Amino acid sequence: MQINIKDGISSPIYLQIVNEIIENTSSGKLKMGEKMLSINKFSEKYKLSRDTVEKAYNILKKKKVIIGIKGKGTYVNNLKLIDKTNILFLINTSNPYKTKVYSSFVKSLNENYQINLFIFNNNEPFVFDTLIGSLNKYDYCIIMPHSKSTYTENLKYQYSLNDIVDRIPNEKLIILDNNDYKTEDCFFQIYQDNIHDFFNILKFSKLQISKYKRLHFIAQLETDYSNYTDYSAILFELQKYCSNNNLHLKVSDNASSNTDINLGDLFVIFEENDLVKLLNLIKTKKLSIGKDIGIISYNDTTLKRYLNITVISPNYNKMGEMAAEMIVNKTRGKLKNPYTFINRYSL
Template identity: 35%
Template sequence: MTQFSRIDSDSEVPKYKQVEELIISDIEAGIFKHGQRIPSINETSEELLLSRDTVEKAYVNLKKKGVLLAVRGKGYYVNKTTVSRKLKIALIFNKLSNYKRSLYSSFVNTIGAKGSVDVFIYNFDIAEFENIINNNLTNYDYFVILPHFRNEHANVSQVIKTIPKEKVLIIDKNLDELKNYPVVYQEYDKDILNALGEAIDLLKKYKKLNLVFPKNEYYSQFISRGFTIFSQIHNFNCQIFDSLEHKDIKQNEAYILISDNDLFELLKFIKPKNWIAGKDIGILSYNESPVKELLSDGISTISTNHNQIGQLAAEMILSQNFRRIKSPFDFIRRNSL
C-alpha cells in the first residue's frame, strides 16, 4: 500500500472493506509474499489517513478469513497468497413461484463465478424472516431481500436495519421507511394503471372489466387500487372478486387474473363451452411466463421483467454501484384479449 488515494472517500463501500481489498490486491500482485510481515495497523492508518479502528477491523476480518496470521508482539503476516474472493449472497424470498425462479436464474447467471447464492424462503411470515436474518448476520456479504408479508403492518424496516446497510439490497417492493436503501422496485398501482392504458383498445370490446384478486395470496393491495383508478378514469363497468367462481364467468366480459391458478381454472371452464379467448371472453394474466405464450393461442399479460430485476440487482453488487431503480412494466399483446 503506497498511496492514500487508493481509498475512495465517496464510495458506498465501507473503508474497512476497501482496506481489505487493497491488502488482497497487493498479496495477489506479489507485493506481499507468503510469510511476509505487512505494515502494522498504525503504519497503515497513517499512510491511508484512516482511523486505527477502521484498519484494525480490516486486519481482523482478513485474519478470520485465513488471509493473515497474527503473531503476538510482532504483527500480521501473510498466511496465504491465493485468496478466494467469491461473494456470499443470501437471496431472501417470500415464496417460490415461476417468476421468482426467473428472477433467481437471472441473478445467479449474472453473478456467475464471482459469488455463491443461497436462497431462503420465509413464507410471508415476519417472525420467520427475522429468524433468517438473525441466524445469518455474519454469514453473508450481501442480503438481497424481497419484502412481502402476511401482516402489512409488520415492522419489516426495523428487522432489515439490523443488517449493516452496505450489505442490503431490496428488490421488487419499495419500502417508504428505507428510502435511502438501494432497491430495484415496482410501483404496483402506477404499473397496472399504465399497462392497462396500453391495452385500452382491446378492453373496450367488453361489457365489463373484472379483476380476480385473491387476498389470501398476499399480493400488493396497490394492484387493486391501480385497477380501480383505471376503471374510474375510463368509465369501465368493473368488479373485483376475491376468488373465481364459475357463476361469475360470463361471455363478453374481460378478466384480469392475478393468480395463475385462476387463469388455469378459467381456461378449463371455457373449453367445453367452445368460447374463444379474445372474442367471446377477454383474458389478461398478471406476471409473464414462457408457458403463457403457448396457452390458448397466446395469453396476453401485464408484467414486470423479472429477468431484468435479477440482472440489475446482480450488476449493482458486482459494480458496487448501488442506487434506486424502477423496473419496467409492460403489456404483452397476444390473442386472449
Template identity: 30%
Template sequence: MKNFLKILSVDEYSITPKYLQLVNSILLAIEKGEIEEGDVMPSINDLSYALDISRNTIERFYNELKKSGIMRTVPGKGAFIQKTDFDRPLKLLLLFNKLSTHKKIIYDAFVTTIGKSAAIDFYVYNNDFDLFKKIITEKVKLDYDKIIVVPYFIENEDESIDVIKLIPREKLVIMDKPVPQITGKYISVFEDFENDIFNALISLLEPLKKYDQLKIVFPSGTYYSNGILAGFKRFCAEHSFDYEVIQSLESQNIEIKTAYITVVEDDLVHMIQAAKVQELEIGKDVGIISYNETAIKQVILNGITTISTDFNLLGAKTAELILQNDCKKVPVPFTVYHRPSL
C-alpha cells in the same frame, strides 16, 4: 492436522448446495487467518463420516477448491491448501420468499451476472415471518457485504419491515417489491406495480374497448401488491370502464362482454374451464389478461395476453448494482404481450 470440523459448517435451512456452503466456509476461514498455506485437508472418507455428508458432496467440495487453485492433491500424500492470496469474493445473503418459475428466472439471472465475484448463502423463508425474522436476526451479525431481500408477506408486514430495518443501509438490497417505508441510501430493483399495470392497460386500450366491463380476480390473503389494484382502479376511472374486484371465480358465472385479469395461475385455469362450460369464445365473448409471462401462455388458446415484468432483467440488474456498489433504486418496467385471448 488442523481441526477442520470447527471451520466447516452446513446450515440445513439454507438452499445453497452443501458443497458450496463448505467452499464458503473455507473462504471465510482463509479470510480470518484460520487456514494457512500447507495445511493438510482431511481425506474425503474421513470428512464425509465426520460431517455426516455424502461422499459425492465432499468430492464436489474438493473439486471446487482444486478448480479455484485453493487446494492441490499429491498422490499418496493427500490434499493441501496451496493458495490463500486471492481476491476475496463478496459475501452475499440472499433471501427469497418462495420458490417458483419466476423466482428461478430471477435467481439464475442474478447468479449468472454475479459470476465468481461472490459467495452466496441462499435461503427461502416461504412467506413465513417467524422464519424470516430468525434468519435476519442471526445473519445480520455476520460479515456479509450485502443482504438481498425479496420482501413478500401475507401477514406481519409491519413487523417484517421492522426486521428489514435491522440491516445496515449500506448492506441492504431490496429485490422485486419496493418497501417505501425504508428510507436512506440502499440498492433496490423493483416492480412498480401501480404504474406498471396502469401503463400496461393503456397499451391494451383499443382491444379492451370491445368489452363492457373489466374484472380483476385478486384473492384475499395474497401477497401480491395492492398497488396492482390501485393501478387497475385508476385506469378504469380515467377511461370510464365499469369494473369489479373479485376474490374468486369459483362461485361466479363468467359474464359475457367482460375482460378478466387473473394474477394467480389457478384462477386462469378456472377461467378457461368455466368459459368452455358456458360455451363462450375467449377473445370475443370474454377476454383474458394474465399476470406473468410463461411459455405455456404463448401457446394455449392460440396465446394468452400477459402483462409481465422482465424477470431476467430484474435479477441481472440487481447483481450489476451490487458489483458496482451503486446504491440506486431502479424500477423494472412491465412488458405487454397482446395475444388472441383479448
C-alpha cells in the same frame, strides 16, 4: 494452533499475528469452522496486549479469514471465499417469480462472486438468531421481502421484515421488488411500481380493449399476494378506468362454474387457478377467446405462453440482471423495473 511472535523485527506484532493465523489456515492447522481463542484468552496465552490482539482480529475479519458470530465467538472462515465477493440472498418465501430473479442474478455473475441463497419461510426470529450475527462475512445482503407488514410471532418475541432490514448495514443492503422501506442510504434498490405500470398498460391498450363492453376483474384478495399488491388502490383505479372508457365493471374474488360470463366481457385475472377455471367455463359455453371474450392475466408463465394468453407482467429476469450489473459496477441508487405487456391472441 501455535503463534510465533518475533521481537526486534520491523513487522508490528499485530501484523505478525495476522500472517501467522493466515499461514495456519492455509496449511490446515486451523480448520474451517474451528473456534478461535477469544481476544482475552489469546492475549493471556501469548502475553500480548488486548488492543494488539483486537487490532489483528479486526484485520482478519475484514479479510474474511475469521468471522465473528454474536453470542457464540469467533471462527475460521472458508478460505475459498476470501478472494470472492460474497453475497447473501435472502428470500422470505419461495415462488416461481423470485426463483426467476435469483436464477437470472446468478447467471449474470462470474466465478468471482459467491452467492448463498437462504429462504427463511417467514421465520424472522430464525434470521435474527442465525444469520444477522454473521453478516460481517458478506459484502452484500440482498433481501426480497413480500411486505414490511408481514409479522411472525414467537413465544418470546415478534420481529418484522422491517426489523431485519434495519439490522443490515446500509452499505451492504440491497432491496429487490419492494418500495415500502425507507432506504435512502442502502447500497441500491430495484422496485416495481405495480399500480402505476398496470394501469398505464391498460391505457396503452385502449384500442384493443375498446371492443369490449364490461371489464370483469378477478382476484383472490385473501391470498399472500394481497400483501404485495394494494388491491384497494387497484379497485379505485379500475373504477376510474372503466368510467373513463365506458366499460361496466364487475369484481369477483375467484372464478367458478357460476361465474357470470357474457359476450363482450374482458376478464382481468390474477391467479392461474382462476384462469384455468375460466378457460373451462368459456369452452363449455362455446365462446371464442379473443373474439367473444377477452382475457388479460397477471404474470407470464409457461402455461400462459402455451395457451396464448395476453399478460401484464413484471420482467423478473431483467430484475436479476439489473441487480447483478449494479453490484459489478458498484452503482448505488434506486431503479424501477418496469412491467411488460405481451399481447397474444386472448385480447
